[in-house]
Amino acid sequence: MSASHANDPVPEDRIEALIAAHRPGYGLARAFYTDPAIYRRDIERVLHRHWHCLAHESVIPRPGDFELFYFGDDTIILTRAQDGTVRALLNICRHRGAEVCTERKGNAAFFVCPYHAWSYGIDGSLQAARLMPPGFDRSTFGLKQLQTTIEAGLIVVSFAAKPLDFSHAARALRASCGEYGWDAAKVAHRRTYALDANWKIAVENYVECYHCSPAHPEYSRTHALERPPERIAGMNAAMEARTRALGVSIVSGDHWRNSASGGEAVDTFRYALHRGVSTGSEDGSPLAPLMGRFTDFDGGATSIHLGGTTFLVCYPDHGMIYRFIPKGVDACEIELTWLVRKDAQEGRDYDLGRLTWLWSITTEQDKRIIEHTARGVRSRFFTPGPLAPMEQNERRYIAWYLDELARA
Ligand code: FES
Numbered sequence: 001m002s003a004s005h006a007n008d009p010v011p012e013d014r015i016e017a018l019i020a021a022h023r024p025g026y027g028l029a030r031a032f033y034t035d036p037a038i039y040r041r042d043i044e045r046v047l048h049r050h051w052h053c054l055a056h057e058s059v060i061p062r063p064g065d066f067e068l069f070y071f072g073d074d075t076i077i078l079t080r081a082q083d084g085t086v087r088a089l090l091n092i093c094r095h096r097g098a099e100v101c102t103e104r105k106g107n108a109a110f111f112v113c114p115y116h117a118w119s120y121g122i123d124g125s126l127q128a129a130r131l132m133p134p135g136f137d138r139s140t141f142g143l144k145q146l147q148t149t150i151e152a153g154l155i156v157v158s159f160a161a162k163p164l165d166f167s168h169a170a171r172a173l174r175a176s177c178g179e180y181g182w183d184a185a186k187v188a189h190r191r192t193y194a195l196d197a198n199w200k201i202a203v204e205n206y207v208e209c210y211h212c213s214p215a216h217p218e219y220s221r222t223h224a225l226e227r228p229p230e231r232i233a234g235m236n237a238a239m240e241a242r243t244r245a246l247g248v249s250i251v252s253g254d255h256w257r258n259s260a261s262g263g264e265a266v267d268t269f270r271y272a273l274h275r276g277v278s279t280g281s282e283d284g285s286p287l288a289p290l291m292g293r294f295t296d297f298d299g300g301a302t303s304i305h306l307g308g309t310t311f312l313v314c315y316p317d318h319g320m321i322y323r324f325i326p327k328g329v330d331a332c333e334i335e336l337t338w339l340v341r342k343d344a345q346e347g348r349d350y351d352l353g354r355l356t357w358l359w360s361i362t363t364e365q366d367k368r369i370i371e372h373t374a375r376g377v378r379s380r381f382f383t384p385g386p387l388a389p390m391e392q393n394e395r396r397y398i399a400w401y402l403d404e405l406a407r408a
């Protein structure tokens with residue numbers, strides 16, 4: 001039994017006391033990363049309340065295409081129906097709960113449950129249920145579906161019965177990823193990293209760049225975000241001027257807020273790359289054809305934080321989707337997706353090894369530091385320390401998380 005499983009679960013009323021005991025400006029206490037009761041509440045109050053990007057829509061281009069996505073205890077069948085509509089179906093048979101889709105991805109006209117052979121259309125409707133009595137109403141036993149929307153080519157889903165208003169986040173995605181041409185992009189590569197750590201340790205690591213300089217020497221050679229914001233203000237202003245000169249208008253803005261506002265949280269911010277750097281590559285040189293409204297490189301990148309688990313980075317020649325996927329109190333995954341222009345051909349227009357080099361090496365480094373942190377935090381001797389000024393996004397993420405966790 002691991003140390004975390006040896007913890008005594010925190011009773012529900014103790015969770016409120018732990019939230020109240022949080023010291024602003026400090027990290028979270030150990031129980032938030034190790035306690036099964038808090039993890040359950042994470043799912044119900046934080047993760048099932050907010051929107052999550054599942055994929056770029058180019059993963060299911062044709063009618064009948066489907067792919068499975070996992071999130072917490074749930075499996076989602078992402079499908080494209082004959083009329084082109086994208087649906088996120090829960091992979092739970094409406095008879096006795098077996099998983100109806102057992103292939104990871106493919107193209108199908110029906111999903112036939114392997115247990116008693118109830119048969120569902122690609123749109124989730126129950127088409128046949130053998131030997132059920134006359135009068136059985138198939139129309140009320142379709143697969144359950146998540147709310148789904150598509151913006152800038154990104155398929156975004158919510159588990160909530162009444163999802164948060166996504167209209168502002170949608171505008172923010174159009175005004176950022178849209179300018180980078182993400183709706184005319186395709187997936188060049190995807191890779192999943194399994195982490196032996198609570199999902200919040202992975203997200204907290206992503207949102208701060210205090211660790212970039214010591215942990216990511218390769219990233220720090222090309223991205224100015226490794227420096228405190230006041231030291232790169234001039235570089236950022238020069239980058240914005242270059243972006244405007246290209247006739248590209250990327251609207252950045254901070255609309256990070258809790259769910260009490262009724263709307264989804266989104267923050268779009270831009271930052272300069274180091275002098276002479278075009279994109280997120282090993283040596284700063286271009287990787288792929290320019291995308292969207294870009295006719296040249298502007299020496300910058302755009303970063304988007306959306307809800308609790310979705311993070312996006314736009315370069316003029318490729319895009320990155322980072323999905324954080326909880327897998328239990330002690331485990332999570334990070335999925336990276338590399339996007340390029342839809343008409344770009346591997347080998348002719350881009351080299352996959354070069355394209356994926358920087359964020360592969362950076363994520364391997366992150367996996368190591370996240371798991372080092374998870375092991376340290378499991379000790380009962382761990383006490384949270386003070387956050388540095390460069391960890392301002394982590395401070396905000398923690399405050400947001402606790403607020404969500406506290407609200408019924
Ligand atoms: S559980 Fe699916 S048909 Fe019975």
Ligand SMILES: [Fe+2]
Nearest residue numbers: 205206216366
């Ligand atoms: Fe990192």
